[in-house]
Structure formats: structure tokens, C-alpha cells
Amino acid sequence: MIEGCDKAEWKPGSKYCGNACRAFGVILQLEPACLLCETFPKMDKSYFCSASCSNKSLDNAPVLLSVPAGHQALRTVTDQWTKEWKHTPNPPQIRFMWLIVQNRSLHNAFEAKLQAIDASHNFKAERMFPANERRRWHGTKRECTVGDPGTTPTGFCKSPTCSMCIVMQRSFDKEKSAPGSMFGKGVYTSGTSSKSHGYIKQVAPSRYRAMLLCRVLAGKAKKLTQADHNLVAAPAGFDSVRGVPGGGLNYDELIVYDNNQIRPLYLVIYDST
Ligand SMILES: [Zn+2]
Ligand SMILES: [Zn+2]
Ligand SMILES: [Zn+2]
Incomplete structure (x- = not known):
């Protein structure tokens, strides 16, 4: 949760209310960013925030x-x-x-x-x-x-x-x-x-x-x-x-x-x- 945001979690267990607060989590350096979009927090054991960013990096490879x-x-x-x-x-x-x-x-x-x-x-x-x-x-x-x-x-x-x-x-x-x-x-x-x-x-x-x-x-x-x-x-x-x-x-x-x-x-x- 971002301090000051009083909206409910997007779904139970997710830390944020939605994409705006997810991005804010990166800006506040609470979480490391996805290496591709550099906007949203990366997933565990991945360099990326989503399958979409992971696939996009392979599409553009090398x-x-x-x-x-x-x-x-x-x-x-x-x-x-x-x-x-x-x-x-x-x-x-x-x-x-x-x-x-x-x-x-x-x-x-x-x-x-x-x-x-x-x-x-x-x-x-x-x-x-x-x-x-x-x-x-x-x-x-x-x-x-x-x-x-x-x-x-x-x-x-x-x-x-x-x-x-x-x-x-x-x-x-x-x-x-x-x-x-x-x-x-x-x-x-x-x-x-x-x-x-x-x-x-x-x-x-x-x-x-x-x-x-x-x-x-x-x-x-x-x-x-x-x-x-x-x-x-x-x-x-x-x-x-x-x-x-x-x-x-x-x-x-x-x-x-x-x-x-x-x-x-x-x-x-x-x-x-
Ligand atoms: Zn929020
Ligand atoms: Zn991403
Ligand atoms: Zn060279």
C-alpha cells in the first residue's frame, strides 16, 4: 500500500489499488522496476513486471x-x-x-x-x-x-x-x-x-x-x-x-x-x- 492511498487492494494479496499506485511503488523505490517498461514493479524471480514485457523483450531481441x-x-x-x-x-x-x-x-x-x-x-x-x-x-x-x-x-x-x-x-x-x-x-x-x-x-x-x-x-x-x-x-x-x-x-x-x-x-x- 502506498501511504496516503485509502483505496482497497486491487485484488486480495496485491499490494496496490491499481496501476497508478503500482508505478508509484517504483517511483518511491519500494520495489525494483521491470527492466523493460521501467514503470511497474518486477515479478518475483523475473526481470519483468508481466509476461507481456517479457515477451516484448524477446520480440525485440537481441x-x-x-x-x-x-x-x-x-x-x-x-x-x-x-x-x-x-x-x-x-x-x-x-x-x-x-x-x-x-x-x-x-x-x-x-x-x-x-x-x-x-x-x-x-x-x-x-x-x-x-x-x-x-x-x-x-x-x-x-x-x-x-x-x-x-x-x-x-x-x-x-x-x-x-x-x-x-x-x-x-x-x-x-x-x-x-x-x-x-x-x-x-x-x-x-x-x-x-x-x-x-x-x-x-x-x-x-x-x-x-x-x-x-x-x-x-x-x-x-x-x-x-x-x-x-x-x-x-x-x-x-x-x-x-x-x-x-x-x-x-x-x-x-x-x-x-x-x-x-x-x-x-x-x-x-x-x-
Ligand atoms: Zn493506491
Ligand atoms: Zn514491464
Ligand atoms: Zn562492438
Whole structure:
């Protein structure tokens, strides 16, 4: 209820009398706003206020939706960023964050893969998320300034070599992995934000740097401490490879060998120093 409004709840259990007061709940910062309309409070466990806003974002995909300061998602990501920054100096400040909404076919292929991996093993019994989903960092080349202040929802650049814009629009392609990579031909991510920072490359002048936080379906992960350059698929009986520190590796890595086991989730923009 909004203070000063004496109208009855719109229906029992709803907090407001109607749309005017719902919107007021956002203006008064009582509740986080829908990332699309930026007008009404978001639903639980969703970025959006309604199925309509969720569908509209997919209709317009690929798009970038600004995650405002104070949003729970931004706090969670900032915590993960800070906790997993293992190099000196201290972690740079995250300034902006964007939700990456990809088209329905990419969205559906990922969901199908999630269901398939989850059905293959009882992850729940091991207290894991469905399909052992993890959030992992990926640093890559940004030729433009996408994500910096002034970015529009469709502000991807047109360069065929801007990895950042290509991945955000079309997702990852394991064929693009660098030849001779430690665990073969796959898509590489890390839980260590400062390790992924070592892979970014900023081309256009900017006072900011950009990194991706990804959804990765680790499934059953094979732990490896030594390089195996010839891998083109996860070892038999496994869905991914976890490079574990020790041996030849200083920081953790998670590698998937199926393009549908990974999607970029957030574009994270942080200070260059
Ligand atoms: Zn009211
Ligand atoms: Zn909305
Ligand atoms: Zn670009």
C-alpha cells in the first residue's frame, strides 16, 4: 500500500489499488522496476513486471536492458565480482550493468540443453542447480564502447570482428577458440573475475572496460589439472571440463564444448583502473 492511498487492494494479496499506485511503488523505490517498461514493479524471480514485457523483450531481441543501481541482480554480481577478484590491485568498481536478451531460438536451445543435461543426472541430490548451472566470467575484445553511458538497447556495433558485440547478439562459437588452448576447442570461462580481466581487450578509447557474466551448464564436470590440447568434446561420461588450480593452472577454468551450454547473461562495465 502506498501511504496516503485509502483505496482497497486491487485484488486480495496485491499490494496496490491499481496501476497508478503500482508505478508509484517504483517511483518511491519500494520495489525494483521491470527492466523493460521501467514503470511497474518486477515479478518475483523475473526481470519483468508481466509476461507481456517479457515477451516484448524477446520480440525485440537481441537487446540490452539497463540494470539500474540498487537492483538486486547488480548487488549479487558485484559481490561475485569482488569476492572472486584474486589479483592486485583491488577490484575495479563496477559502474553499469546490462541484461542481454537474446532471440527466442538461442533462448530455447539453451533451455532445451538445460533440461536434457538435468535429466541425465540427479544434480538436486548433490545440492546443485539444475544441470549444475554456474555463473562464469568471460573476457574478450570490445572494439566499440557498447555498454558505456549513452548505449541504446540495440547499441551493438556492426564490426565483424568485435567479439563482444558478436557474442551478445549470436552467443558463443567454440570454433573461435584460440588454437593451442589448454583444454582444446571449447568455450572458456572462469569463476575468477581478475583472471577473465586478463583476456579483455579494449580497442575504442573509453574510460571503462567490459566483461561478460555467463550462464554455463557445467553438468558433470571432469576435473583436470594438466593441459589436454586435443579435446574437441567433453570427456566421455562428462558434460564439461573444470581446469583446477595446481599442475599447470593458476586459476580455475570451466570449458564447455557445446555452444548451447553457454549464454552471455550480463554485460558488466567497470572502471579501467
Ligand atoms: Zn493506491
Ligand atoms: Zn514491464
Ligand atoms: Zn562492438
